[in-house]
Amino acid sequence: MNRIVFRGGTLFDAVSRCADSADVAVEDGRIVEVGTGLQGDEEVDCTGRGVLPGLIDCHVHLTMTSPDLFESVQEPFSLQFYEGARNMARTLAAGVTTVRDAAGADLGMRVAQERGLIAGPRMRISLNMLSQTGGHGDPWWPSTCVVDLLPPHPGRPPVVVDGPEEIRRKIRELVRAGADVIKVATSGGVVSGGAGPRIPHFRDDEIAMMVTEASAAGLHVMAHAHGEGAKAAVRNGVRSIEHGHFLDDETLEMMAARGTWLVPTLSAGVGLRHAIEAGTGYPDHVVEKIKQRTDGSVRRAVEAGVPIAMGTDAPLYPHGENLLELELLVDQGLSPADALHAATLSAANLMGLGDTLGSLTPGKRADLVLVEGDPLDVAGLGKRILAVYQDGRRVHEADHAR
Structure with missing residues (x-):
């Protein structure tokens, strides 16, 4: 040997x-x-x-390449997987040897990496993001056209759901399709056509069902969440809050007490601001949401003792430039050693991989x-x-x- x-x-x-x-x-x-x-x-x-x-990025979208959603939805369907292979190689070259894909990658991509067909980080996949009707992951826009960044296919089920029983069945479909983690949007978002991040999505009984069904399959729930939507997610037992803007003191206290992780994805804000400066054609209401994105919640979370794990939301900031997130975490009050911990042992523990990575x-x-x-x-x-x-x-x- x-x-x-x-x-x-x-x-x-x-x-x-x-x-x-x-x-x-x-x-x-x-x-x-x-x-x-x-x-x-x-x-x-x-x-x-x-x-x-090996560094760990807990929030990436490997099948997405451009922050311009209107450009992305005009690409051929299968192109995402070829670009995904390139994005995996770029991520690996950045020292990131493990990722949690927060919607986009399917089981075939994970298996291809495991079998050595594609060079890239080992993967934990969510497949897609549960959304209520009119929520952050609902592809409907006011024009009645569909702008779907993650169109469904046999390996990536559609995920617009309402009510606990629809949620129960959908999570079972996601588990059947190979999900390692369940992703949900419990608030509106920045670049979607619907409500902004301050608007909560899903009710307590719906979020509780997500956690119950995921737990039955041995999985955790990660929540795209801001404001009151984040509070509801924490209250009902999600494992991690992704992005996490507009978090009040009560939410931060609950997160610290329960050990709920925050994955701040600070790089995404930098990338979105760069996209606006470069002339990306976001509608005015999306631009306004982007400008309101920074609110100091991350620094307050650090001070409150909330556990932090690194995630970037690439490609909002490009794949392969993931380590900018470390510098941004330091800007928000972490020491360099704590920022590295967020990208190594903390990230591994969040993903349930602390025994091996x-x-x-x-x-x-x-x-x-x-x-x-x-x-x-x-x-x-x-x-x-x-x-x-x-x-x-x-x-x-x-x-x-x-």
């Missing part, structure tokens, strides 16, 4: 949230030892380099990212990626590292 030693790097220990010099020994795709002076059959010289656990710990899968310089310096970290390893196998090497 071949033993590879990554020697002399500065390791980020996600458990202690510190960095220090150490070697990592890998056998058969697993970390077997961490220490100094380790011996192996092969060596990777990490002198002067940081060594991070998220830290450079013996027994875990050997996902490692080699970076130039200090791993605790998150500024511009995405431009300092040198090599990415997944299960101990090098899956990306930067041109400047060769």
